[in-house]
Amino acid sequence: MGETFQAPRGFHDILGSDLKKFRKITSTVRDLLRRYNFEEIITPVVEFAKVFERSIGEATDIVGKEMFVFPDRKGRLLALRPEGTAGVVRAYIQNKLYALRPYHKLFYEGPMFRYERPQTGRYRQFHQIGAEVFGIADPHADAELLKLVSDILSELNIEAVLEINSLGCKVCRPAYREALLEFLQGVAPNLCKDCIDRKERNPLRVLDCKVQTCQEAVREAPKMVDFLCDDCRKHYEKLKEYLKALEVPFRENYNLVRGLDYYTRTVFEAVSPKLGSAIIAGGRYDYLVEEFGGPPTPALGFAVGVERLMLLVEEPQRDYELFFVIPFGEVHAYALKVADTLRKKGKVVEFSYRRGGLKKQLEFADKIRADYAVIIGEDELKEGVVTLKDMRTGEQKKVKPEEI
């Protein structure tokens, strides 16, 4: 053997039963998105780095230390997309979709890239399916999107808790931030090292620190819900009302904040108790389109972490029958024709390419879990039939190929 290669750290091949889970997840989500009438959009995997810096926020870890950034030949900085929303927003504006219709519902699916340390459910190349709604300010949209998230979880039979919160808007968030900051200054001596740092960068994040002493220090902290302006409060109350009407179970988590800067009002996460991390997450970003040079457009969306769901779903059963055609003796031409006939009828057929006794071939039929063995020997050739053996029951009978 010569030199061998390995995929770079955090990059993985997806095959076998993992791929079956992968497809089960993406096809289930796609089918649900279709029922909610979302339209697919494919955006580039590469964007100008600025697209992400401006949307996600320069101070976030995603932009600050997790992006794959590289210069093109003219020295402009490009980046592998670390998430899907920024590119879709860019495309929405560049294609002037806002001029076509009052609102749009789009979804995307594809690989995302973050330069970080791999661990459970976390890779440098991972996959998301995400949905974005542009142009609807009404909490109907929030409720529907959350219903969709809950549909995904139940269709895939995944246990998760849907947590929601409101982060307010331009009107009310600054006052809250101020109050929180003031509170945090007061308890600063009790905060962990990370939180001292967080306090400056993203004070909201201190709220969901896992360190015991921080949780205690923050217990009496002011809550965003108490600072929501009238509009935000109504929006949030309506959303909860709709969720109840839709019978979507949810839990309010006043400490739920998101790491991306663009969120406003509704934020949510589907948290898996088994993984202890979010598997689907999203929220509203009512200012992002405008900040990107488009018309003021309320918007919201979510992203599904495919690899994380893969840790939680069962491998799907094969949903078709497999026929294994076994030529026995000098009957290959006839056997190939039989296989062809079956395939023309839509059957899934594996032809036995190997030599050896019938026994070996049937063993192989077992190995590939064939449902039927189609045995073809000299006798069958003469009679123009095949022996169809049900591998489960062992029963077999001679039939004409076209009758299978």
Place this chain on the structure above:
RNA sequence: GAGGGUGUAGCUCAGCUGGUAGAGCGGGGGACUGUGGAUCCCCAUGUCGCGGGUUCGAGUCCCGUCACCCUCCCCA
């Protein structure tokens, strides 16, 4: 970026205080050249992750390096 663990056959792993590799599973063949999922027999593979060091001698000890796993930061 920080901390911890692990790298031996295709897979899961064993290999005691250093004396130059092993089991199960899987794979191939056979008992059984027109009948599988049972049983039995036979066979095979390894630069012991890579590089260096200590030693008469290293899978075993030391250093470095790479990869993987787990945790933190952060996130889907």
